[in-house]
Amino acid sequence: MESPDPETMRLVSAADFERDRKLEVLLDEMVAISPLLPPDFAARVVSARPFAPWEVRRAWAWKAPLLAISGLLAASLAVFLAPLGQLAPGTSLAVWGELLAAALASPVSAVLEVAPALLAAADSLRAAVTPGAGLALLGVGTAFGAATIGLLRRRTVRATR
Amino acid sequence: MALSAERDDAELVRRILDGEGEHFETLVARYQTRLFRFISRFTNDAEDARDVTQEVFLKIYGALDSFDPRYRFSTWLFRIAGNAAIDHLRRRRGRTISLDLPPDEEGESRAIDPRDHRPDPLEDLSRRRLRQTIDEAIEKLPDDYRELISLRHYGELPYEEIAELKGMPLGTVKNKLFRARQALRDLLPPDAV
Numbered sequence: 001m002e003s004p005d006p007e008t009m010r011l012v013s014a015a016d017f018e019r020d021r022k023l024e025v026l027l028d029e030m031v032a033i034s035p036l037l038p039p040d041f042a043a044r045v046v047s048a049r050p051f052a053p054w055e056v057r058r059a060w061a062w063k064a065p066l067l068a069i070s071g072l073l074a075a076s077l078a079v080f081l082a083p084l085g086q087l088a089p090g091t092s093l094a095v096w097g098e099l100l101a102a103a104l105a106s107p108v109s110a111v112l113e114v115a116p117a118l119l120a121a122a123d124s125l126r127a128a129v130t131p132g133a134g135l136a137l138l139g140v141g142t143a144f145g146a147a148t149i150g151l152l153r154r155r156t157v158r159a160t161r
Numbered sequence: 162m163a164l165s166a167e168r169d170d171a172e173l174v175r176r177i178l179d180g181e182g183e184h185f186e187t188l189v190a191r192y193q194t195r196l197f198r199f200i201s202r203f204t205n206d207a208e209d210a211r212d213v214t215q216e217v218f219l220k221i222y223g224a225l226d227s228f229d230p231r232y233r234f235s236t237w238l239f240r241i242a243g244n245a246a247i248d249h250l251r252r253r254r255g256r257t258i259s260l261d262l263p264p265d266e267e268g269e270s271r272a273i274d275p276r277d278h279r280p281d282p283l284e285d286l287s288r289r290r291l292r293q294t295i296d297e298a299i300e301k302l303p304d305d306y307r308e309l310i311s312l313r314h315y316g317e318l319p320y321e322e323i324a325e326l327k328g329m330p331l332g333t334v335k336n337k338l339f340r341a342r343q344a345l346r347d348l349l350p351p352d353a354v
Contacts, residue, residue, distance in 0.1 A: 054226035060180040
């Protein structure tokens with residue numbers, strides 16, 4: 001271990017101390033004229049900060065998405081219960097049944113309806129493109145899908161801040 | 162640094178962890194200049210130093226829950242910054258380093274502008290040259306000397322905090338800093354100091 005500070009002080013000359021002091025002053029002056037950060041640096045850092053792991057573990061971080069989900073559930077419940085005020089229970093039940101069937105069946109029937117046309121279109125596309133182009137198309141599709149998912153995730157993260 | 166500032170830092174961290182994320186900007190604003198100057202000593206390039214400074218703050222944010230409030234926030238911050246700066250140096254190895262004057266903070270060249278309205282452009286130029294000379298001399302110092310000078314004069318950390326950060330006795334820090342400045346002086350032209 002090196003000798004403690006007072007010991008060193010005894011060993012060096014007064015002239016050395018004076019030179020050291022001057023260099024300290026010079027260094028401080030040089031620091032004062034060194035480049036600066038842009039004025040909005042702090043704001044930029046704050047906007048660029050990721051969703052930290054410790055934020056995921058804290059309940060308050062989920063306040064916004066929980067509120068949104070609760071709102072949606074409450075609204076759905078209100079829509080679901082609204083017919084009760086206007087109609088008799090039996091009629092309400094029938095209306096709910098019809099609505100539910102329509103909500104579930106309509107998309108399925110729509111898909112079934114367009115499926116042959118979609119398959120035919122895909123088949124003709126496959127016949128038209130070379131294997132390389134097909135792969136490229138698949139790659140573009142995957143990249144587009146990944147980008148969309150990434151964007152949605154980012155939005156969700158921002159919404160939870 | 163005053164004890165109240167340390168308590169204030171710890172309090173800010175606690176509030177950020179409690180969901181008041183807006184206080185992170187206060188922490189960044191408080192340390193950005195010192196941290197940037199400290200990191201600049203390693204990168205020797207303002208643009209790189211800016212990127213590394215931002216990277217350090219983002220790293221700090223991600224690890225904020227691991228900060229132990231019994232210690233100084235600045236010590237923790239500068240320790241992480243030192244590691245990041247060294248990592249940056251390692252990554253930079255092999256990259257070409259220009260011998261020209263690096264661009265200033267706005268990325269502009271350092272040519273003298275004849276329309277410059279500052280009081281004494283010649284004096285300003287000579288100070289910039291001197292700074293460049295000192296920067297180059299610091300770069301030639303052994304790593305441990307360079308780090309100590311950067312922490313003390315660019316990070317503006319008190320001796321006590323450097324001792325805590327480096328795990329050295331206070332006397333050793335003062336002694337080594339004295340020797341580091343002596344080594345730096347030897348690298349400078351005689352008329353510089």
